[in-house]
Amino acid sequence: MFGATLLLAMRELRRHLLRSFLTTIGIIIGVAAVITMVTLGKGVTASIQEQIASLGSDILIVFSQPVAQNRPPRPFKDSDVVAVREQIAGVRSVAGEVSTSVEAFHNGQHWSSRVEGVSNDFMDARGIDIEQGRRFTPAEEASGANVCIVGPTVLDEIFVAGESPLGEQMRLDDVSCTVIGTFASRAQGAQNSDDDNAVFMPIKNVQRRFTGPDRINYMVISYDPAYQSTSIQQSLVELLRERRLIQPGGRNDFNIIDSAQVNDAVQSAVGTLTIMVAAIAGISLAVGGVGIMNIMLVSVTERTREIGIRLAIGALAKEVQLQFLTEAVVLCCFGGLVGIALGLGLSLGLAALVDVPFVFDPTINIASFLFSAIMGIVFGYYPARRASRLDPIDALRHE
Numbered sequence: 386m387f388g389a390t391l392l393l394a395m396r397e398l399r400r401h402l403l404r405s406f407l408t409t410i411g412i413i414i415g416v417a418a419v420i421t422m423v424t425l426g427k428g429v430t431a432s433i434q435e436q437i438a439s440l441g442s443d444i445l446i447v448f449s450q451p452v453a454q455n456r457p458p459r460p461f462k463d464s465d466v467v468a469v470r471e472q473i474a475g476v477r478s479v480a481g482e483v484s485t486s487v488e489a490f491h492n493g494q495h496w497s498s499r500v501e502g503v504s505n506d507f508m509d510a511r512g513i514d515i516e517q518g519r520r521f522t523p524a525e526e527a528s529g530a531n532v533c534i535v536g537p538t539v540l541d542e543i544f545v546a547g548e549s550p551l552g553e554q555m556r557l558d559d560v561s562c563t564v565i566g567t568f569a570s571r572a573q574g575a576q577n578s579d580d581d582n583a584v585f586m587p588i589k590n591v592q593r594r595f596t597g598p599d600r601i602n603y604m605v606i607s608y609d610p611a612y613q614s615t616s617i618q619q620s621l622v623e624l625l626r627e628r629r630l631i632q633p634g635g636r637n638d639f640n641i642i643d644s645a646q647v648n649d650a651v652q653s654a655v656g657t658l659t660i661m662v663a664a665i666a667g668i669s670l671a672v673g674g675v676g677i678m679n680i681m682l683v684s685v686t687e688r689t690r691e692i693g694i695r696l697a698i699g700a701l702a703k704e705v706q707l708q709f710l711t712e713a714v715v716l717c718c719f720g721g722l723v724g725i726a727l728g729l730g731l732s733l734g735l736a737a738l739v740d741v742p743f744v745f746d747p748t749i750n751i752a753s754f755l756f757s758a759i760m761g762i763v764f765g766y767y768p769a770r771r772a773s774r775l776d777p778i779d780a781l782r783h784e
Contacts, residue, residue: 443609478606518565670760674717681765721758
């Protein structure tokens with residue numbers, strides 16, 4: 386019985402194909418909007434999480450900041466790194482970083498890049514993997530040897546494609562170094578900077594040759610997750626204020642970023658925004674449902690004589706009700722399927738346009754389809770109920 390009812394419903398909708406399609410426009414737009422917003426929201430979240438992951442997990446980043454206009458930020462010192470490592474409980478490792486812009490030369494090619502003075506502890510804390518070659522040895526770190534690890538962008542721009550750069554000599558401004566490795570691609574940095582456009586050298590070498598001794602741009606602190614980051618941050622603030630001679634009540638000339646807190650805040654903000662936009666888009670579904678009810682009421686009026694004939698020859702009221710309810714559900718499911726296809730297409734296009742990953746979520750697609758079917762039941766029930774309650778004699782007299 387249900388199969389015959391479904392076949393009759395599809396046949397009736399095919400007879401008025403254009404009207405059926407126009408009726409489902411609201412459902413199509415609503416489903417497409419919800420899927421697009423949720424998918425893009427997940428893509429934006431994944432993109433931001435990838436950038437946050439490039440900072441490392443369970444780490445604090447401490448950087449100096451100016452306290453007055455037209456005054457550069459005061460850098461940290463090597464002794465600050467040692468003090469944090471030795472005096473704050475819960476700290477696993479502390480690494481300083483110093484960097485400056487350079488011109489990289491190799492094999493007659495040159496490229497504007499950045500040299501970063503780092504240590505192996507820095508690469509561990511930031512989760513930077515070595516693609517080819519090796520890291521610095523303890524002796525190279527201690528002496529500030531002329532060795533370097535090249536980033537993917539620099540590798541693509543000035544080295545021969547397909548050939549290993551290991552053992553090659555390159556020059557950063559007037560300083561030559563031997564390539565001992567390449568690091569894996571990192572996420573895009575702050576202000577859309579390219580974190581892959583960098584060359585790592587031992588921090589002592591960069592301080593000696595490029596930036597000046599005893600100078601640290603920022604510190605990366607890896608901490609034990611068993612400790613509360615808030616207590617570590619409080620101890621860190623007290624220690625640095627003491628070392629930097631900041632008077633009580635004075636403004637800190639440094640700032641602390643907790644990667645875990647940033648990640649939680651971003652997920653919460655993007656999730657809330659996605660839900661709000663999807664809820665607004667869901668209004669289109671309600672409007673579409675009203676359109677379904679309207680066209681089904683019109684259909685009942687147009688087919689009153691047909692309903693009277695069916696009831697007169699023995700059709701039960703519940704069978705007539707099922708017939709019209711099935712038509713409403715099929716109409717909404719059709720709109721849901723078209724909306725899902727449109728939403729996925731828009732998601733793919735917009736994800737590529739705004740340069741975020743496309744994250745397919747089967748849950749939201751299945752939920753949208755099921756919600757469309759429920760809309761058919763909810764908004765199709767009254768017209769179907771009205772059709773089933775028609776009096777056969779009055780229906781047969783209808784012109």
